[in-house]
Amino acid sequence: MTHKSTNITYSLFFFFGIFWSFHIVIMSQTDMKFCSSYFLVDPTKASVLDVILLLFFPNLTNTGFIDSPPDTLKSVRRTFATRWIIVLAVLIQKILMLLRKPFASIGRFLTYWPNLLTANGGFFKLILHVLTGKLVKPEESSATYVSFVGCTDRRVEIDKNISVGTIEYKSMLSIMASKVSYENKSFITSVVENTWKMDFVSYYDFYNAFQNRNLTQAFVFKASSTNPNLIVVSFRGTEPFDVDDWCTDLDISWYELKNVGKVHAGFSKALGLQKNGWPKEIIPLGHQYAYYTIRQKLRDMFAKNKNLKFILTGHSLGGALAALFPAVLAIHGEDELLDKLEGVYTFGQPRIGDEVFGEFMKEVVRKHGIEYERFVYNNDIVPRIPFDDKVLFSFKHYGSCNYFNSLYKGKVREDAPNENYFNLLWLIPKLLNGAWEFIRSFIIRFWKGKDYKENWIMRSIRVFGIIFPGASNHLPYDYVNSTRLGGLSRSFAATTPEDILALIA
Numbered sequence: 001m002t003h004k005s006t007n008i009t010y011s012l013f014f015f016f017g018i019f020w021s022f023h024i025v026i027m028s029q030t031d032m033k034f035c036s037s038y039f040l041v042d043p044t045k046a047s048v049l050d051v052i053l054l055l056f057f058p059n060l061t062n063t064g065f066i067d068s069p070p071d072t073l074k075s076v077r078r079t080f081a082t083r084w085i086i087v088l089a090v091l092i093q094k095i096l097m098l099l100r101k102p103f104a105s106i107g108r109f110l111t112y113w114p115n116l117l118t119a120n121g122g123f124f125k126l127i128l129h130v131l132t133g134k135l136v137k138p139e140e141s142s143a144t145y146v147s148f149v150g151c152t153d154r155r156v157e158i159d160k161n162i163s164v165g166t167i168e169y170k171s172m173l174s175i176m177a178s179k180v181s182y183e184n185k186s187f188i189t190s191v192v193e194n195t196w197k198m199d200f201v202s203y204y205d206f207y208n209a210f211q212n213r214n215l216t217q218a219f220v221f222k223a224s225s226t227n228p229n230l231i232v233v234s235f236r237g238t239e240p241f242d243v244d245d246w247c248t249d250l251d252i253s254w255y256e257l258k259n260v261g262k263v264h265a266g267f268s269k270a271l272g273l274q275k276n277g278w279p280k281e282i283i284p285l286g287h288q289y290a291y292y293t294i295r296q297k298l299r300d301m302f303a304k305n306k307n308l309k310f311i312l313t314g315h316s317l318g319g320a321l322a323a324l325f326p327a328v329l330a331i332h333g334e335d336e337l338l339d340k341l342e343g344v345y346t347f348g349q350p351r352i353g354d355e356v357f358g359e360f361m362k363e364v365v366r367k368h369g370i371e372y373e374r375f376v377y378n379n380d381i382v383p384r385i386p387f388d389d390k391v392l393f394s395f396k397h398y399g400s401c402n403y404f405n406s407l408y409k410g411k412v413r414e415d416a417p418n419e420n421y422f423n424l425l426w427l428i429p430k431l432l433n434g435a436w437e438f439i440r441s442f443i444i445r446f447w448k449g450k451d452y453k454e455n456w457i458m459r460s461i462r463v464f465g466i467i468f469p470g471a472s473n474h475l476p477y478d479y480v481n482s483t484r485l486g487g488l489s490r491s492f493a494a495t496t497p498e499d500i501l502a503l504i505a
Contacts, residue, residue, distance in 0.1 A: 034277030037256035039076070040067040040265065041086065043093040043247075051087045058083060065090070085389055089252045096250075100243040107148060107241025112138070114151040114457065119144070143190040148240050149182040152458045153477040155451065156180060156191045159484050164226045167343075171373055171402075172483045173223065174313035174345035177234035179476040181219060181318060188219050197225040202297065207287035210269045215244050216290045216321070220297060229307045230342070233294055233325075237316030237348075249317055249350060252386060260331060261356030262395070264386065267320045271328065280332045290321065291328050298337060309342045315476050316382055319349030323374075323398075327357070330364045338364065343371035347479040348382045351395040358398035365399065372399040376416040377478040378406050379430050379470030384421040404478075406433055406440070410486035421470070430469030437472065438462040452481060 046065035054063055058077035066073070066086075076082055096103070115138040120126040129135045138145050146154065158176060162169045180191050185203040192200040199222040206216035217236035222228070238245040251266030257278075265273075272289030274282060282292055302308055312322040322344055329338050353361070365372050374397065376383045386395045397415055404410045418426040441462050445453035454462075458477055465472030472478075 035255050035257055036069070037072060037262075038068060038254065038265075039072055040253045041065060041090060041251070042067070043090045043097070046090050046094070048091075048094075051090050055080075055083050055087045082389055085387065086252060089250050093247050093250050096243045096246055103241050103243055107239075110241075111146075111148045111151060115145050141184055141186055143186040145184065145187065147182045147184075149179065149476060150187075152455070152461065152475055153179070153480065154455070155480060156195055158196055158226075162484075167371060167373060168483070169226075170311060170343055170371075171345055171375070173226075173232065174234075174311065175315070175347055175375070175476065175479050175483050177219075177221070177232050178237065178313050178315035178318055178347055179480060181217065181234045181236040181314070182239070182476075185219075192221045196221075196223075198222060199224045201231070201301075204288060204290070204293060206272065206290040206293065208269055209272075209274060209287075209289070211244060213244065215248070216270045216272075218290060218294065218318075218321075220294070229305070229309055231298070231301060231308055231310035233298075233310060233312050233322075235290070235312075235314035235318035235321040237314060237318035245317060249382070249385075254354075257331070260327070260360050261358070262354040263324070263327070263357055264320070264350075264352045264395070267317070267324055267350075267352050270317065271321050271324055278328055278331055291325060294325070295329070295334070295337065298340070302337075302340060309340050311343045311345060312341070313345045313347075314349070315347040315479065316349070316474065319346030319374075320352050322346050323349055323361075323372075324352050326364060326370065327353075327361055330360075335368070338368040338370070341368060341370050343373060345371075345373045345375075347375045347476065348377070348380050348474050349374055349397075350382050350385050351388075351397055353396070353398070354394045355396045358396045361398040373402055374399055375402045375404070375479055375482060377404050377482050378473045379418070379421075379433060380416075380473040381421050381470050382474050383416060384419055387420050402482075404482040404486045406437055408478075408481055408485040410482065427469075431466070434462075434466040434469050434472075438466060448481075448485060452485075 042065050044065075050063065050065060054066075068076070076086075117123060117126055119136045119138040120129050126135075156176065156179075159172050162172050180188055183191075188203060189200045192198050201220040201222055203219045204217065205214045206218065207213070208215045218234060220231065220233050223230040223232060238249055248266040248270050251264070253265035254262045255265055255268065256262045270290070272291035272293075274289075282289070284292065298310060312325050314320070314322040323346055326338060326341060326344060329341075361372075364370070374383075383397070383401075388395060400412050401415050402410055403413050403416050438459070440447075441454040441459045454477070458472075458475075461472045461475065
């Protein structure tokens with residue numbers, strides 16, 4: 001062998017050794033457990049036979065799609081109800097994964113046609129444009145193209161009748177930001193700058209390290225026209241036809257963090273959880289993660305202007321991320337940023353942690369004087385999940401609840417009535433309420449004014465809400481109405497017969 005070929009051989013072994021060492025490091029980081037107590041479920045590893053065996057044979061130690069310490073597995077396998085929750089969550093996620101493409105196609109169709117009608121001036125003009133060859137095709141990235149959520153409620157204006165600086169104003173601004181967060185960057189920029197007369201700062205499409213995709217969206221703006229020192233960070237919620245978003249919501253996995261409590265794994269991953277947990281600083285390596293990127297953006301803005309404050313907001317999944325963000329700040333000891341946080345405003349937010357986590361967050365909120373305003377409209381199912389199962393989850397909301405019934409009458413209470421949704425005592429009231437909301441969709445414009453008129457898309461969803469009670473209650477439409485119409489009685493109240501009657505009224 002020549003000297004030259006020997007050098008080449010050694011070089012190949014050297015680079016192979018570096019590659020293999022790097023591969024081992026990456027794999028070890030992937031498999032690293034950053035906490036001693038966890039419950040991780042991977043639906044992609046579960047067959048239908050696996051979940052059936054799990055339901056009827058509670059020997060979870062041989063279940064390949066569940067990763068958890070033996071003691072946790074033993075406690076979970078004791079009750080049939082707990083195993084049923086696991087099985088149901090896994091099966092729903094697997095069905096959604098199988099329907100990913102048709103689900104997305106239906107969503108594109110239901111979104112494109114309302115935009116096509118709008119772009120051409122209505123149905124009859126659309127027919128005319130087709131016949132005359134003047135059809136206007138909407139561009140999905142344009143400032144006029146709205147999402148399916150936007151099609152159900154096209155209102156984007158700020159209510160100028162609410163006094164600036166109040167909790168009511170911040171709540172109203174937050175729900176509008178949460179609703180607009182479902183739109184594309186051009187649309188959001190146009191609304192912030194041209195309609196609200198505020199300063200658009202940035203739009204983000206964040207990476208999820210566990211699903212290897214950009215799945216978390218958020219935008220930042222400055223409320224310059226009404227409050228020059230207020231920054232708003234708005235997280236996008238669950239897209240109605242995005243399977244990955246729903247799988248995040250339905251993920252029943254959790255991590256138990258020391259001195260913090262159990263935290264929902266799906267929401268943690270969406271916010272920027274790394275394979276080795278929540279390191280205080282990371283090197284992004286080409287990707288942007290929600291928590292780390294937004295935190296750095298806030299640091300940069302506060303370095304230029306010490307008078308700035310900020311609020312966090314989001315609807316649905318976005319609300320969960322907004323509520324979880326200050327928890328990670330607290331874990332990292334970011335007291336300066338927490339002191340700058342004026343409030344967290346969430347709408348239709350699911351539960352994100354257990355009772356221990358709730359106590360941890362109550363102390364964070366108290367210590368830093370943060371206003372935490374959680375809005376729940378009527379029978380919305382999302383704020384009532386994950387279910388408060390005593391063994392598997394024991395998840396609780398932290399802080400009080402701003403609850404609104406179908407008359408948009410608000411009341412501050414410990415939590416929404418019918419906290420786990422599937423209570424048979426509430427079935428008839430929920431069915432009657434669905435019928436009332438459908439009737440209300442025709443009369444609300446005469447009752448509350450033309451700004452509250454419901455379009456045909458929203459009325460169609462109200463029909464579905466009769467069949468599946470509360471299905472239409474999760475959309476931002478009713479949350480927008482609640483912040484504008486609902487006065488709040490700020491004293492805690494328990495569930496009363498009047499609450500049930502109000503659902504029927």
